[in-house]
Amino acid sequence: MLELRVVVKMIQHIYLIAIVAVLLKSWTPTSSLPHGAPETICDTMLPYHSGIEPSNSVPPFRIEPSAAMIGQGQTLRVDIVGAPEGLNFGGFMIQARNRNPPYQILGQFNPTADGSAKLMNCENSVNNSATHSNASPKPVISLEWQCPVDFLGQIVFNSTVAQTYDTFWVGIPSNPIQVVKREIAPSVIGISSTRPPLTNTVRNYVPEPEKEAAVPKVDDPFYNGCARSKTCFGFPDGCVKTKSCVAVGSVIVRGDIYEFELKGATNEPAYLALGLSTDDKMGDDLVTECIVQNGKVALFTSLTSGKPNYGTTRIGVPQKNAKIVDSSLIDGKIYCKVQRDILTTVQGQMFDLMNNQYYIMVALGKSVKDNGAGYHDIGRIVSGKAIILSDVQDLSGSSNILLRLHGAFMVTAWIGTTSLGILLARYFKQTWVGSHTCGKDQWFAWHRICMVTTWGLTMAGFVIIFVEIGGWSAARNPHAILGVITTVLCFIQPIGAIFRPGPNDRKRPIFNWLHWLGGNLAHIIAIVAIFFAVKLSKAELPEWMDWILVAFVAFHVIVHLIFSVFYCSQVGGCMADRQISQRVNSFPMGDMSGNRNGIKLERKMDAPFASFRKGLLSVYIIMLIFFVVVLDIIVCLAPIDRAYDELKSKLAN
Template sequence: MHYQLFLFICTIALVRSLPQGAPSSVCQTMMPFHGGGIRPQGGLPPYNVVPRRQGGQVFVTVTSSLGIPFQGFLLQGRTPNGEILGQFDSSSVNEGHPLDCGEAADSITHNSPNDKNSIDVLWTPPKGYEGPVIFNATIAQAYDTFWVGVESNPVDITNRGANDPQFAFPTQSNSPTPPNYSPPEVKESAAEFDPFYQGCSFSKLCFGSPANCIDSKNCKSAVAVSVAGDKYDFELKAESGAAWVGVGLSDDDRMGDDSVIECVKRGNGIAAFMSYTKGKPNYGAPRLSNPQLGIQILNGSIIDGTIYCRVRRDALTNVNGTIFDLLSQKYYLLIASGSKVRANSVAFHDLSYLASAESQALSDVSSLAPKSKLLIRLHGSFMIAAWLGTASLGILLARYYRQTWVGSQVLGKDVWFSWHRTFMVLTWALTMAAFVLIFVELKAWSGENNPHAILGLVTTILCFFQPIGAYFRPHPGTAKRPLFNWLHWGLGNAAHIIAIVTLFFAVKLTKAELPEFVDWILVAYVVVHVISHLLLSIMNCVAEKSSERRVSSFPMKDLGGSGKSSAYADRSADAPFSTFRRAWLAIYILIILAIVVALIVITALAPIEESWSNFKSSVINKN
């Protein structure tokens, strides 16, 4: 009892001593004694120490490029061999007071544990000193979250004054800017600095979604892996809007039987869990009965909606009877994020998902390539070309152009029929190829909660049987010809309408990575297609009233007829307004071609926003 009371009194004394800043007993180690020995955070801190020469002094700023406030700090200037030197001007900072470690005011620490966005302080070198100085800091985000050894770039202290190198100062300050200081030209994307990406491919293995986002530093979700003694540290982050982010260790590039570390929003904080993915047919990622098996969360934050966590994992874990040995085995990385969570698992990865192209040892910090999405891109491109391009033209020709180009033939067939058949055969071939490609890629039914897959299957089935029925069509004048006419017209139009609806749903697919403005391009196609049908139908009605013969070669009333050529009074010449119909067909082809090409380019380059951003960044860097 007395022992517990003694510890309680010591703890009170310790907590009360913290608001007044660091004690002189930590001058050399700069290691806070928080909570009886809480360990400092590892890895890259979210804070920067930035020095800038100002005459014979150095102006030092401690800040966070991510806007994360901090509560406490200890700042020193040191030589490369660790000797503390110089003097801080405490009057230049309201949030700190000097600390005498070796000489008067050679260190500075906080006055209170209030949140600070940044501190600015002047430092004066010892008289006559020349050589490099490195400013070293301990920064406490909170009582149990702090970083030791946050260093600045070296500052060369010389007596040349104006010839000394200058250092950019990234935050606003009330102090005057020296006359010989020229602010660097601000380039796009250079204003924001995300320390998550620092060290990628040099000191840690990084992988993110979408593909190649690590280089451009604009990942929707990302993981960084580094060795921490006999354990491994996993840093995970996901952009604003995510409720969770996770990384899976897999024996292949597909979800199923994988060990997953997930970081999940819990109120205003972050919780980390271990889960295990199920294979087909019942995909899912339920948490383990002991969801903290082999892991320890070191740090977690939610800044402007962006999730970040750092989790330390044992090198050897037994997950559901499977041994995951991070030391001797290679793994594929599966990175994902989503907007929803369930009671005992995360929900579908509706924000981002990407698998690595190959397995790799987690201690290998070389770049990790993403799995190719060529088959997905080809699937989308083929479907766009088929149902927005060739199918649309084939339907229009069969509906309105039978009495056009009369007297001309291609391979012994009327022009309209030859082109109709060509376009519909292309539609069939592209659809079948796209169907095969997506199943080769997924090797299973889509796991997304989206009707795209079932609608695509219906479209493919209708498309598959349409040319087969056309091949066995009854001859004109036979009893079953009207039935064939209705079935051929109905199934063809049904397939086309369902295909267009399917393309709208494709925009919402995570794997497609299409921008939302694709919806408006599809709407533009629908408007053009509907206007074309209305315009050509109106021209038919006008022609029928102005002459005593039909213009439309395939009006609805003909579907129940024999299909004989006697529907027209004169089959030896083009129907009225043929010139207009030809001109409109040319306009229609140009518009549809532009829409199809635009959508195929967007699909092939998806996610096109990142591709465009990377292109602009490369141009800016070259300039």
């Protein structure tokens, strides 16, 4: 009986222990850590709240520094406040970090008079972080931060704020603060914000109007070490040397750690991406995407698809082979630092970062899809060669000579030779009468030379661009379809001219109208296509090129109007002009008798205003050459702004 009672007691104890364990497992605390964040999370600022993930929504809290500029060694106030005001939070953790690599924690916080904050020692430095001392609800917290005396650059305050135990946001950034030399900075101790501080221990700041110092320009430290300790690559091509990239990526290898950094210099993008490819074309490429989501930067891995359905997809792509080490979204500009595994297998394709060579692609775009990045409508560049990622080097983009030739050929053809050829055919049939070139009237000979040149340049440009792109353009721009229509019309124009009916054939008027319609329609569509080419990110053309095109169109139309007025007035109206033109150029059979000499005499005489037409034509040709040369220079040296800056720098040196 004794042994039976012992067994029953043991079973009862085990049962009670099991109940307690279940209750403990199912219990969820409802408040933040009561005594602040532990120093074990100094690096990540991620609280250990029973495995609860941080919120991805837009934070309802703001980090408000009391100044945008501070001198070395000076102090400013930092407030954590709800948005809207009055929204309470329980816990927080805050640090000031260098905005640029190596992103170290900077400065130190001063103790609060009311004991509402507890100071932390992170990275073996004293009081460089702060957290809550109690988890009671609070609408605002005010802290004083001391700037280091040996730092110049920009800092950003990052904070983790917990509204409740299971609702918190990690890494909420403040606006950047510029740290300058103390002698050029105003006193910033206790600059008042839009809301009064919790205590009266902070003095209000009175600015000195006579010393309104400009913020000095600070070189972007992202480029430090490029071509020495890391490989940097961005667009426009060559921008790394001038530290002026619209988007730039870098690769640094430390042992078996492969680290990629990406930074954009525009506040428009929805994503910034870096791709690794076995060739210089899009398709089956491993892409690291830094995507803007809910006011933060999220990391994804995707795979590109080639022609005809260009794009990226995350379907079937493992996301665990990369992790985001650091990121920021300041003034809409994306920055991210990512570490990738050496080996990544995607849909049966292995990407070996250690042993394989890869082309590097950098892309920036304004839109994202459900399963991948959208079109790179801000810009994209591919490296000129494949590299071993651990080999540090100065990397440049692939040659774009074919793209530039395409643009130059089309501008020369449709702004230059076509415009001149149409003008000659319309207004100069009764000029230089009796003078011939290769047995043809002058207007016809030069019209044909212009149009044959247009045909040759257009066909060459059409072939070149398809060789360059390797298929149909994926850009959301009508330039490509307009270019194809222009090319088709241009191709059939000389074929129709070869089979044109004779002067007295009843079908000749039909041919004349169709030939006129085809030529003018191709000319108009081509100029519209050139306007749309300015919007192509791959072309890298400046937006102000539109004004040069508008100026050309206006000049061309004005010259046409002047010619039309004088051309019609010389015979008392355009209807009479067409009758004279037909009689002079067609040689009716009835005139082949005694009046033939009279006709020859008439054909040796230019129509009225011939001298004026020749003079205006000379002016038109000079201006036409000017427009073509200027536009070709812009196309061939694109991006022309950077080319101008480089030339200016060389001349200055």
